[in-house]
Amino acid sequence: MKIFRADYVFPISADPIKDGVITVDDVGKIIAVSDQIPAGADAVPVEQLNGIITPGFVNTHCHVELSHLHGKIPESGGLVEFIKGIQQLRNSDPKEIEAAAIKADNDMYENGIVAVGDISNSNVTIPVKAKSKLYYHTFVETFGFTPERADAVFNNALDLAAQFKPQSCSVTPHAPYSVSKELFKLIKKYSDANPNKNLISIHNQECEDENKFYRYKLGSFNDLYAHFGIDISYFKPQARNSLQSVIPLLTSKQDILMVHNTCTNLKDIYFIKRFDRRIHWCFCPNANLYIENSLPKIDLFLNQGFNITLGTDSLASNNKLCILSEMRTLQQKFPSLSTEILLQWATINGATYLGIDKEKGTLERGKTPGLNLITGLDNMTITPDTKVRRLI
Known part of the structure; x- marks a missing residue:
């Protein structure tokens, strides 16, 4: 005792x-x-x-497998340049990736984190999580913006999720700009067939160009697709923001975490309320500042009846994996946020989203x-x- x-x-x-x-x-x-x-x-x-x-703190959004990229991508370059940097540098010596992931896991433990919602695109973190003192839920992330690749991408994600089991894991879309409508439909069908067993996490509105692409098919995302040789001739502008375009494609049978929300506006929030979706929000302010030098309009999300959580994103976009550091940034930028409210976001709200609130x-x-x-x-x-x- x-x-x-x-x-x-x-x-x-x-x-x-x-x-x-x-x-x-x-x-x-x-x-x-x-x-x-x-x-x-x-x-x-x-x-x-x-x-x-x-x-203990709950970190609902992290990319442990990107920890080896700490300090390697310049700050304030914008989301598109950040994505290019990730894709260029992410493939490294597996031993280097694993060693960085082990250190990141230990750092989170020392920083008072007890549970993590972690994004994975490979199996490299399986042994790290198996030995960790932290609780992990792994989101096996899908990328595939061209319709003809939807089946192959989804089946590969199912195969990777099978490798993570019996660890807690689910198959999830990456972001509106990287997942085709056909792939969204496959994830929705799978989620609907497995109620409450396929937790969803999706990167949302990290920069204004994401909305500009969905509304008008303009902006820097066109350069991103050209850079990766992706044919987007099939895509038609939606005349509405990315969030409003994809919410109808998401399941109503699972809890859904909208991550970052840097450019989410009040119309987007009201749009969500028209749909039967179990939406939670996650803010990662230090990563938003690192990538876009911008922050979400936090005041818009208050008193709207949604569950709000905190995340750190990855060491590719942050200097440390520390929830207290995220709380500090939010309170400095939004002084009306009390420590008591931020602690709710950092603890029970994250535990509730991850379904571990009976223990954490x-x-x-x-x-x-x-x-x-x-x-x-x-x-x-x-x-x-x-x-x-x-x-x-």
Whole structure:
């Protein structure tokens, strides 16, 4: 048994507890959360801490297999140039890729992350995840913008997903600009046939040119397709944003995470509300700044009734895999966001999306959510000096 007392304990499922006490057993399962030492535990030493105790963080969007690209792609080059850089550099020595993935996994653990929604395009991270202390759900990502490739791309994704099993995994589309309508339909058919067993995650509206391409077939994505030798003569402009174009193609039987949302507007949000889709949002602000030097209009998403989560994206587009760092950026850029709200996004909201909220996300008796100590707050506001230390 271990007992921790801190300035505040944030259960997330209840109001913060001043001078809070949390008691866990030797495997990290919570025995009690209160403002008192549990009865019968008087002989157990209490670790007195300055700061706040929170549940472990949930990172709903990462690309661990791209960790070897840390610092290799220039900042602020825009999404199209970033994609070109990824495709040019991603294939490397498998040992180098695996070593970087192992380090990234360990760094996330040290940064207080307990669960990860991770994008994979290969099997390189299977052994890393099998040995990890973190919970992983792997999204096997599909790319295929030409209709005639839809069947082959989808079948290859099913084969890769089979390699990940029995680890938690699902088959998912990459983004509106990289998945044909035919491929979307195959994923939807598969998802509809397996209710609640094929979690969906899709990159959404990372730059304005994505919307421009879908509305008018203009902008830098035309150069991207030409660069990769992809014939897009079949594609007709949709006269509406990319999100509005693909939402009808997505399943209503699975939870869907819309990731990045840098250029999502209020009309897009209202459009979603017209459809029976189980939409969640994920923000990765440091990656948005790294790639496009832009941020989502966060205020538009508040009080809309949607579940909001946080992600780190990859080390190709970020300097660290740290949810606290994402929270810091959001609070600096959007001061109205309280630390309490950001902690909900960083814990229970991510756990709810990943379907692990019975074990993670809140400090409640019987759960094993992990414990983080956050220090260096200024009147409960995150500062440059704020740090996270994993306790359990």
